[in-house]
Amino acid sequence: MARRSKSSGPGRSRSSKGQVTLRDVAQRAGVAMMTASRALRSPATVSEKLRVRIDEAVHALGYVQNRFAGGLASEHTELVTVIVPLLSSRVFMDILRGADDVLSRQGYQILFSNTFYSLEQEEEICRRILGWQPDGVIIAGVDHTDGTRELLSRSGVPVVEALELGEHPVDINVGLSHRAAGQRMTEYLLAKGYRRVGFIGADPARDFRALRRFQGYTDALEAAGRRPAYVAAAPSPTSYRSGAEMLRIYLESGKRADALFCANDELAVGALLECRRQGVQVPGDLAIAGFNGLEIGQELFPRLTTVLTPRYRIGQIAAESILARLADPTWTCKRVDVGFEILEGESA
Amino acid sequence: MARRSKSSGPGRSRSSKGQVTLRDVAQRAGVAMMTASRALRSPATVSEKLRVRIDEAVHALGYVQNRFAGGLASEHTELVTVIVPLLSSRVFMDILRGADDVLSRQGYQILFSNTFYSLEQEEEICRRILGWQPDGVIIAGVDHTDGTRELLSRSGVPVVEALELGEHPVDINVGLSHRAAGQRMTEYLLAKGYRRVGFIGADPARDFRALRRFQGYTDALEAAGRRPAYVAAAPSPTSYRSGAEMLRIYLESGKRADALFCANDELAVGALLECRRQGVQVPGDLAIAGFNGLEIGQELFPRLTTVLTPRYRIGQIAAESILARLADPTWTCKRVDVGFEILEGESA
DNA sequence: CTGAAAGCGCTTACAG
DNA sequence: CTGAAAGCGCTTACAG
Numbered sequence: 241m242a243r244r245s246k247s248s249g250p251g252r253s254r255s256s257k258g259q260v261t262l263r264d265v266a267q268r269a270g271v272a273m274m275t276a277s278r279a280l281r282s283p284a285t286v287s288e289k290l291r292v293r294i295d296e297a298v299h300a301l302g303y304v305q306n307r308f309a310g311g312l313a314s315e316h317t318e319l320v321t322v323i324v325p326l327l328s329s330r331v332f333m334d335i336l337r338g339a340d341d342v343l344s345r346q347g348y349q350i351l352f353s354n355t356f357y358s359l360e361q362e363e364e365i366c367r368r369i370l371g372w373q374p375d376g377v378i379i380a381g382v383d384h385t386d387g388t389r390e391l392l393s394r395s396g397v398p399v400v401e402a403l404e405l406g407e408h409p410v411d412i413n414v415g416l417s418h419r420a421a422g423q424r425m426t427e428y429l430l431a432k433g434y435r436r437v438g439f440i441g442a443d444p445a446r447d448f449r450a451l452r453r454f455q456g457y458t459d460a461l462e463a464a465g466r467r468p469a470y471v472a473a474a475p476s477p478t479s480y481r482s483g484a485e486m487l488r489i490y491l492e493s494g495k496r497a498d499a500l501f502c503a504n505d506e507l508a509v510g511a512l513l514e515c516r517r518q519g520v521q522v523p524g525d526l527a528i529a530g531f532n533g534l535e536i537g538q539e540l541f542p543r544l545t546t547v548l549t550p551r552y553r554i555g556q557i558a559a560e561s562i563l564a565r566l567a568d569p570t571w572t573c574k575r576v577d578v579g580f581e582i583l584e585g586e587s588a
Numbered sequence: 589m590a591r592r593s594k595s596s597g598p599g600r601s602r603s604s605k606g607q608v609t610l611r612d613v614a615q616r617a618g619v620a621m622m623t624a625s626r627a628l629r630s631p632a633t634v635s636e637k638l639r640v641r642i643d644e645a646v647h648a649l650g651y652v653q654n655r656f657a658g659g660l661a662s663e664h665t666e667l668v669t670v671i672v673p674l675l676s677s678r679v680f681m682d683i684l685r686g687a688d689d690v691l692s693r694q695g696y697q698i699l700f701s702n703t704f705y706s707l708e709q710e711e712e713i714c715r716r717i718l719g720w721q722p723d724g725v726i727i728a729g730v731d732h733t734d735g736t737r738e739l740l741s742r743s744g745v746p747v748v749e750a751l752e753l754g755e756h757p758v759d760i761n762v763g764l765s766h767r768a769a770g771q772r773m774t775e776y777l778l779a780k781g782y783r784r785v786g787f788i789g790a791d792p793a794r795d796f797r798a799l800r801r802f803q804g805y806t807d808a809l810e811a812a813g814r815r816p817a818y819v820a821a822a823p824s825p826t827s828y829r830s831g832a833e834m835l836r837i838y839l840e841s842g843k844r845a846d847a848l849f850c851a852n853d854e855l856a857v858g859a860l861l862e863c864r865r866q867g868v869q870v871p872g873d874l875a876i877a878g879f880n881g882l883e884i885g886q887e888l889f890p891r892l893t894t895v896l897t898p899r900y901r902i903g904q905i906a907a908e909s910i911l912a913r914l915a916d917p918t919w920t921c922k923r924v925d926v927g928f929e930i931l932e933g934e935s936a
Numbered sequence: 937c938t939g940a941a942a943g944c945g946c947t948t949a950c951a952g
Numbered sequence: 953c954t955g956a957a958a959g960c961g962c963t964t965a966c967a968g
Contacts, residue, residue, distance in 0.1 A: 258744070261961055272939045277963065287937060302742075304719045308665065309961030311656040312944045327685045337675045344701065349720065351697055354688070371652045372697065394650075396606070480887045513887050536884055539828045539861050609945055620955045625947065635953060657945030660960045 260301045268297040280305070311373065318348045320562060321374040323365060325357040325381075325447075326477055330534055331504075331551055332380060335402060338555020339378055346563060348375070357446035357476055363388040370395055376562035378555075382406025382413065383448045398565040400558040403551070404449050405577060412565070414557045414576040418449045421547050421580045422456025422501075425529055428545075428582050429499045430464050434527055437461065438470030438497035440486050440507055446476045450503035453531060457501055469497035474507055483510020484517075491518065499527035499588055505534040508544055512537075512587060527588035533581075543585030550578050608649045616645040628653070659721065666696045668910060669722040671713060673705040673729075673795075674825055678882055679852075679899055680728060683750060686903020687726055694911060696723070705794035705824055711736040718743055724910035726903075730754025730761065731796045746913040748906040751899070752797050753925060760913070762905045762924040766797045769895050769928045770804025770849075773877055776893075776930050777847045778812050782875055785809065786818030786845035788834045788855055794824045798851035801879060805849055817845035822855055831858020832865075839866065847875035847936055853882040856892055860885075860935060875936035881929075891933030898926050 266276040271290055279286040279294040286294070297303070311317040320343055324332035332354075340350050353369055355362040363385045366377075370391060376398045382405070384392070392399045392410045399411040404418055429437050439457050442450035454471075461468060470490060474482045483506055490500065490511075502508035508530025515522045522528055522542055530537055530546035537544030557576055564571045614624040619638055627634040627642040634642070645651070659665040668691055672680035680702075688698050701717055703710040711733045714725075718739060724746045730753070732740070740747045740758045747759040752766055777785050787805050790798035802819075809816060818838060822830045831854055838848065850856035856878025863870045870876055870890055878885055878894035885892030905924055912919045 259961085263961080273962080274939055274964095275937085278938085281963085285937075290938085304715060306660075306721060306961055307719045308656050308660040308721060309944090310963075312654075312660050312946085313961075313963040314944085315964090317656065327681065327688060333675065333681060340675060340702070347716075349699055349701075349717070351699065353692065353697075367652060368695075369697070371655045373654060373656060480883055484887060509884075510887060513889065517889055535828055536857075539832060539858060541861065541865055607945085611945080621946080622948095622955055623953090626954085629947090633953075638954085654945055657960090658947075660962085661945075661947040662960085663948090 259306065260303045261306070262303070264301055265294065265297045265303050268301060269293040316375045316566070317373045319351055319372055319374045320348050320376045320378065320559070321369050321372070322350050322352045323355060323362065323369070323377070323379040324352070325355050327352070327354050328477065331403075331532055331549075334551035335378075335380065335555035335558070338552040338557075339559040340555075342556050342559035342563070348563075357443075359383065359385050359388070363391070366391045375566055376400070378402055378558045378562070380404075381448060382409060382415075384410075398562045400561055402554050402558045404452070405575065409574065412558075412561045412574060412576075414554055414561065414578065416549060416578050416580050418452040419456040419459070421531070421549070422453030423460045424456070424580070424582060425453075425501060425531070425547050426457045426460035427464075428584075429501060429527065429529060429588060430460065430466070432499075432527070432588065434499035434588070435466070436469035436497045437466070437499045437501060438490070438495070439468060439472075439501050439503070440483075440490070440511065441471070441473040441503040442478050442507070443476035444473055447503070453503055470495045470500070474503075478504060478506050480506055480510035480513070483507035483512075484514035485510075487511040487514040487518070487520075491520070497526065499523070499529065501529045501531075503531060505530040505532045505537045505544065505546055508546065508587075509534070509537055509540065512540060512542075512544060522587050529588040533583050538583070538585070540587075542587045544583075545585040545588035546583045548581040548583045550580075554578055607654065608651045609654070610651070612649055613642065613645045613651050616649060617641040664723050664914070665721050667699055667720055667722045668696050668724045668726065668907070669717050669720070670698050670700045671703060671710065671717070671725070671727040672700070673703050675700070675702050676825065679751075679880055679897075682899035683726075683728065683903035683906070686900040686905075687907040688903075690904050690907035690911070696911075705791070707731065707733050707736070711739070714739045723914060724748070726750055726906045726910070728752075729796060730757060730763075732758075746910045748909055750902050750906045752800070753923065757922065760906075760909045760922060760924075762902050762909065762926065764897060764926050764928050766800040767804040767807070769879070769897070770801030771808045772804070772928070772930060773801075773849060773879070773895050774805045774808035775812075776932075777849060777875065777877060777936060778808065778814070780847075780875070780936065782847035782936070783814070784817035784845045785814070785847045785849060786838070786843070787816060787820075787849050787851070788831075788838070788859065789819070789821040789851040790826050790855070791821060791824035795851070801851055818843045818848070822851075826852060826854050828854055828858035828861065831855035831860075832862035833858075835859040835862040835866070835868075839868070845874065847871070847877065849877045849879075851879060853878040853880045853885045853892065853894055856894065856935075857882070857885055857888065860888060860890075860892060870935050877936040881931050886931070886933070888935075890935045892931075893933040893936035894931045896929040896931045898928075902926055 266273040353365045378400045404415040444451040533548030614621040701713045726748045749761045752763040789802045792799040881896030
């Protein structure tokens with residue numbers, strides 16, 4: 241905050257801490273602090289004449305509002321928290337971008353934090369970040385500890401659980417059914433004539449959405465009277481590399497599938513590229529399907545068959561929901577199913 | 589902030605605004621607020637007995653510190669600003685991750701914002717975000733408006749310009765010379781025997797680092813007595829798709845190069861994949877080189893020849909520098925050259 | 937349309 | 953080791 245000594249740094253004016261305050265602005269404009277404050281927050285409520293004088297003072301002094309004072313005194317902070325498992329995943333990045341594009345336009349700042357797929361860390365992070373008195377919370381997923389749910393519901397602000405649809409959301413819920421999506425992709429593969437369909441998942445104890453896609457996969461197999469041809473799980477976090485590694489493990493397993501449904505596109509792309517290196521024909525020898533619809537999968541040849549999830553849109557809707565609720569506390573919209581779409585490439 | 593009505597929401601206790609405050613904690617523990625405050629900030633300075641009582645009260649009441657009150661009263665906010673062009677680029681994401689991994693461990697929160705490669709927006713963002721009184725600023729690049737430089741240097745807090753090394757940094761500077769790196773890659777290509785080396789860049793009016801790589805490219809060509817075989821620039825932001833598009837444009841141009849140096853790996857990967865679709869042999873018909881060393885490039889076949897930039901490390905060092913300066917105002921370390929490395933794949 | 941008073945929830949000196 | 957006072961820079965009612 242750099243308002244340590246009285247020897248207020250170079251370039252500073254006014255105030256014991258070297259900061260230009262609203263008091264300075266008001267003084268220079270010859271009005272009360274209140275009027276200056278009002279002129280900045282709702283210009284329409286102040287006479288033209290004073291407004292011009294105040295604006296002039298703001299520019300001349302280089303005044304910047306101290307958000308800490310504002311946030312402490314008022315009932316909102318214009319801060320929204322976004323809590324996701326990983327910063328490094330395109331999926332969460334897209335949600336963050338969607339939310340930021342909506343929120344920053346309205347003057348809101350995002351405070352993000354990542355849980356590394358640990359529910360315990362998530363609770364810890366919630367507690368910590370709630371100290372920032374956010375006006376709203378966006379959190380990935382619907383699986384939380386009781387402590388987290390308690391913290392969120394007691395926060396008194398709009399909470400959006402994003403990406404996945406759940407049975408008992410804390411408040412607002414925007415996403416899709418990963419189980420249904422996993423089922424649909426598996427049905428697609430079966431309809432394509434693949435009989436021995438395998439699954440390469442992610443750590444089921446951490447990545448619950450990948451787990452639900454797996455459940456959808458078994459749902460579809462069961463309905464079709466088939467059994468999993470091969471099942472394996474990559475360690476979390478997944479990567480192109482681990483996708484390639486999982487394919488090598490599959491090849492060495494001795495088991496044979498004619499299609500492999502990968503829990504996400506990183507795994508699928510990694511597997512696809514490894515197939516090429518190993519001389520495995522896709523989809524001839526082995527079909528590959530992914531999940532999410534990342535750009536890279538659509539640029540590969542063969543193009544990756546995958547499930548497109550509208551992640552950026554989820555981020556936008558989450559942010560819009562928070563703004564709507566803030567503007568009107570009676571606003572309700574408990575659940576938005578954004579759906580998904582099978583993207584048919586050539587890989588399966 | 590949800591402290592609207594007196595009808596303090598469910599689950600709330602105490603305080604006119606429904607929040608559990610330090611006063612409540614102190615009261616319950618039977619100590620003065622000051623003592624409670626001290627016990628939380630520096631437990632060692634409070635007697636064991638009181639500390640235990642205060643901790644008990646904190647847990648019983650579910651007290652969470654109000655960062656706005658703390659930030660307003662004290663000289664630091666434990667907020668660090670990270671300003672980058674894009675959220676969607678892996679490059680900036682890596683810097684953000686590196687910084688966050690260091691900062692969150694120390695209890696600092698990141699406040700990020702993106703400029704979309706506009707220097708005017710960057711200045712606007714700086715002004716806005718400085719209202720959050722950050723304890724430090726990390727900003728991508730060394731190209732800023734005079735206004736931005738003024739804002740940053742007057743902020744009085746440590747400022748790290750990251751990713752690129754500049755002549756006159758505002759304060760601390762962590763990065764590498766993109767011009768030297770561009771030159772080295774071009775020298776590498778020439779040494780490999782490629783004679784007609786072309787360049788596919790990014791928007792030179794926005795992406796200044798890509799521009800400097802281009803300058804390095806011309807430096808190397810000049811030194812070798814050669815001329816650019818082909819030069820084009822992709823619109824900003826770049827993508828795999830635009831890389832593919834640029835390759836198609838190149839093929840249609842009628843010009844012929846035997847190697848194409850792409851300003852970043854997204855363009856290079858896109859171009860590489862398009863080569864496959866078009867039946868262009870890499871590196872036989874055309875060699876492709878990139879910049880950054882993204883994971884995907886190293887998984888493709890042929891592996892992408894590129895320049896590895898330590899982006900995660902840059903984020904870490906930037907964060908560590910801020911913490912070091914905060915811990916000791918006399919700490920100085922104006923410039924850290926993190927270097928780069930030629931990653932030799934099979935694509936060039 | 938404009939303003940004087942009180943207060944948001946903490947921490948910083950300063951005493952004891 | 954512990955505490956009473958003052959204040960951080962704003963905004964919220966409430967008057968005029």
